[in-house]
Amino acid sequence: MINVPGSTERILISSAQIQQRVREMAAEIERDYHGPLYVVSVLKGAFIFVADLTRAIQNIPVRIEFMAISSYGNQKTSSGQVKVTRDLDVNIEGHDVLIVEDIIDSGVTLSYLKRLLEQRHPKSLAIATLLDKPERRKAHVDVKYIGFQIPDEFVVGYGLDYAEDYRNLPDICVLAPEG
Ligand code: PRP
Numbered sequence: 001m002i003n004v005p006g007s008t009e010r011i012l013i014s015s016a017q018i019q020q021r022v023r024e025m026a027a028e029i030e031r032d033y034h035g036p037l038y039v040v041s042v043l044k045g046a047f048i049f050v051a052d053l054t055r056a057i058q059n060i061p062v063r064i065e066f067m068a069i070s071s072y073g074n075q076k077t078s079s080g081q082v083k084v085t086r087d088l089d090v091n092i093e094g095h096d097v098l099i100v101e102d103i104i105d106s107g108v109t110l111s112y113l114k115r116l117l118e119q120r121h122p123k124s125l126a127i128a129t130l131l132d133k134p135e136r137r138k139a140h141v142d143v144k145y146i147g148f149q150i151p152d153e154f155v156v157g158y159g160l161d162y163a164e165d166y167r168n169l170p171d172i173c174v175l176a177p178e179g
Helices: 015-032 047-056 108-118
Strands: 008-013 037-043 062-070 083-086 096-104 124-132 145-149 172-175
Touching: 015 047, 015 124, 015 145, 037 047, 037 108, 047 062, 047 096, 062 108, 096 108, 108 124
Parallel strands: 037 062, 037 096, 096 124, 124 145
Antiparallel strands: 008 172, 062 083
């Protein structure tokens, strides 16, 4: 395939499949909230998903906020160390908050983030993720909206990276083994 040397092996979820599922998730969210809904997007991986998901939500007011959390560095697996590298600049107290993530793998990042935001007393706090890898879960997390459950393969594209490459691929692809 394309993008960088080493390249990707195959498409796991196509752009068309993603867009269809994003529309379904947006419809579910519109049914569940009246708004304003504070969407908290976790950089960097979720940036494309949150852009598509929020543009598919047109029937309730939405506010879009960003946080950055780092747990992987340039490794393929989580270091287990979670660090907030950019915090919210709004007060979420008394508001409906939806954390939007690209992928839940071990669950370490999301369980940490959920505990952190709960301390700020939102009216409600829920999670939406495009991808879920249940086989790799170490920390339990309640997830309200899941786009796709995927097998334990390293995926890139649609915002997800390997060492900062591949985020711009339109499809979710499996990374080819090195060497
Ligand atoms: C990825 C992803 C989640 C986290 C999930 O972020 O965006 O935040 O890992 O993994 P976990 O369930 O095992 O905690 P990453 O640290 O790769 O940063 P990025 O979003 O900037 O690529």
